[in-house]
Amino acid sequence: xAPAADPSGTANQFQLLRQKRFYPLFWTxxxxxxxxxxxxxxxxxxxxxxxxxxxxxxxxxxxxVVAAALIIPFFLFAPxxxxxxxxxxKARLTRLIKRVEIALMVCGAIAIVRGSSxxxxxxxxxxxxxxxxxxxxxxxxxxxxxxxxxxxxxxxxFHTGTSLAVFLGLIAGTLAMQWSSGPWxxxxxxxxxAWAGWRFSRAIPPAPALPNAPAIELNPLRQMARxxxxxRQNNTVFWCLIGVSWxxxxxxxxxxxxxNFTRAVLGGNASAVTSLLxxxxxxxxxxxxxxxxxxxxxxxxxxxxxxxxxVGLAGLALAFVGASLQxxxxxxxxxxxxxxxxxxxxxxxxxxxxxxxxxxGLYTVPLQALLQAQAKAEYxxxxxxxxxxxxxxxxxLAAVFAVVILGVLDFTIPHFFMLIMLLHCCIIILLLIxxxxxxxxxxxxxxxxxxxxxxxxxxx
Numbered sequence: 001x002a003p004a005a006d007p008s009g010t011a012n013q014f015q016l017l018r019q020k021r022f023y024p025l026f027w028t029x030x031x032x033x034x035x036x037x038x039x040x041x042x043x044x045x046x047x048x049x050x051x052x053x054x055x056x057x058x059x060x061x062x063x064x065v066v067a068a069a070l071i072i073p074f075f076l077f078a079p080x081x082x083x084x085x086x087x088x089x090k091a092r093l094t095r096l097i098k099r100v101e102i103a104l105m106v107c108g109a110i111a112i113v114r115g116s117s118x119x120x121x122x123x124x125x126x127x128x129x130x131x132x133x134x135x136x137x138x139x140x141x142x143x144x145x146x147x148x149x150x151x152x153x154x155x156x157x158f159h160t161g162t163s164l165a166v167f168l169g170l171i172a173g174t175l176a177m178q179w180s181s182g183p184w185x186x187x188x189x190x191x192x193x194a195w196a197g198w199r200f201s202r203a204i205p206p207a208p209a210l211p212n213a214p215a216i217e218l219n220p221l222r223q224m225a226r227x228x229x230x231x232r233q234n235n236t237v238f239w240c241l242i243g244v245s246w247x248x249x250x251x252x253x254x255x256x257x258x259x260n261f262t263r264a265v266l267g268g269n270a271s272a273v274t275s276l277l278x279x280x281x282x283x284x285x286x287x288x289x290x291x292x293x294x295x296x297x298x299x300x301x302x303x304x305x306x307x308x309x310x311v312g313l314a315g316l317a318l319a320f321v322g323a324s325l326q327x328x329x330x331x332x333x334x335x336x337x338x339x340x341x342x343x344x345x346x347x348x349x350x351x352x353x354x355x356x357x358x359x360x361g362l363y364t365v366p367l368q369a370l371l372q373a374q375a376k377a378e379y380x381x382x383x384x385x386x387x388x389x390x391x392x393x394x395x396x397l398a399a400v401f402a403v404v405i406l407g408v409l410d411f412t413i414p415h416f417f418m419l420i421m422l423l424h425c426c427i428i429i430l431l432l433i434x435x436x437x438x439x440x441x442x443x444x445x446x447x448x449x450x451x452x453x454x455x456x457x458x459x460x
Contacts, residue, residue: 085385230386
């Protein structure tokens with residue numbers, strides 16, 4: 001039996017980090033996110049600096065192959081993984097997946113030390129598959145172990161932890177490969193982190209399947225169709241999926257274009273890029289952790305329109321500041337962050353990037369919590385799998401859209417950011433029209449009224 005949740009809810013989200021019903025899962029997923037990006041960044045460094053065979057392909061092509069190898073498994077395997085998560089004990093399944101991660105990191109260690117390109121790509125695809133199988137599990141476990149009033153705080157911590165793990169993994173993998181002994185460090189580090197994740201997973205309390213969980217569908221195409229059908233059964237759930245996926249679209253666009261924006265608009269070098277990425281990360285962390293306080297310790301859909309509005313304002317500010325700086329740019333020499341810090345325009349960009357990250361955290365955490373609360377318990381993991389599939393689709397669309405607008409239509413990056421914000425307005429207006437709950441809760445939230453039923457109850 002899973003531990004009983006406190007019916008009054010945890011008073012402070014950080015208290016969850018000391019409770020067995022949350023912290024083992026938190027550190028298990030933290031290690032998995034770190035390892036994925038640690039290994040990915042090390043592999044990109046190997047390709048970029050020619051330390052492994054590139055088979056005649058360009059660096060950009062191979063780096064795109066690496067990115068695709070981590071996304072494609074979510075289309076192929078997440079729906080099937082979701083149904084097994086609904087039919088089996090999620091805690092036991094998590095431990096099995098973490099043992100697989102250890103084996104993969106051993107294979108990755110052999111590949112990276114030997115410098116085998118084919119084996120490296122095979123391992124990165126396998127780690128993507130392992131992540132696709134684990135992702136539905138980790139979000140489906142939370143509502144089994146926590147009270148609904150704790151979901152916002154728990155998701156805020158999850159979002160913060162994942163963001164930190166991704167950033168630290170990318171930095172660690174990049175720095176490690178700058179040393180002659182880097183491959184050995186990456187090999188040993190990947191295995192150690194995977195082992196630590198498995199050790200934490202052993203402390204996750206049981207999360208048994210419900211008796212009425214759907215039967216296993218062996219045909220992957222039929223299972224994909226069934227997963228998406230579950231997602232469409234509840235209107236709130238479906239539009240939460242679209243809203244969360246739009247967050248990943250925006251995140252993919254900004255994190256991909258920020259380095260080129262820094263170079264072309266600010267004239268900044270790698271240190272300037274890193275500083276802006278840190279500002280974005282700090283914003284995401286601040287916005288995510290603020291959600292629990294603003295939500296008044298419950299799942300609060302009213303924060304979604306507020307966060308979306310702030311995303312739009314921050315995105316437009318970044319675009320307009322960038323356009324004005326690009327228009328006045330007179331030199332092509334790249335300078336460091338210390339030089340740029342003396343310029344007012346750089347601080348305008350830095351504040352806009354921080355606010356964009358904070359607004360994005362404020363927007364997506366309530367959506368994720370509402371999605372978990374509204375999804376039917378007997379196939380909640382399959383709803384989370386549908387979320388993964390749509391997220392991956394939106395990230396692919398973001399990449400294609402950027403290629404068309406920046407490459408074919410030859411937009412500048414600030415003008416591209418303006419177009420993105422126009423799309424953002426359209427998506428959010430559609431979201432608010434198709435799911436009236438969000439605006440209805442805004443009115444109730446600001447009037448401190450309970451006229452409407454609480455949105456954090458499970459869907460009937």
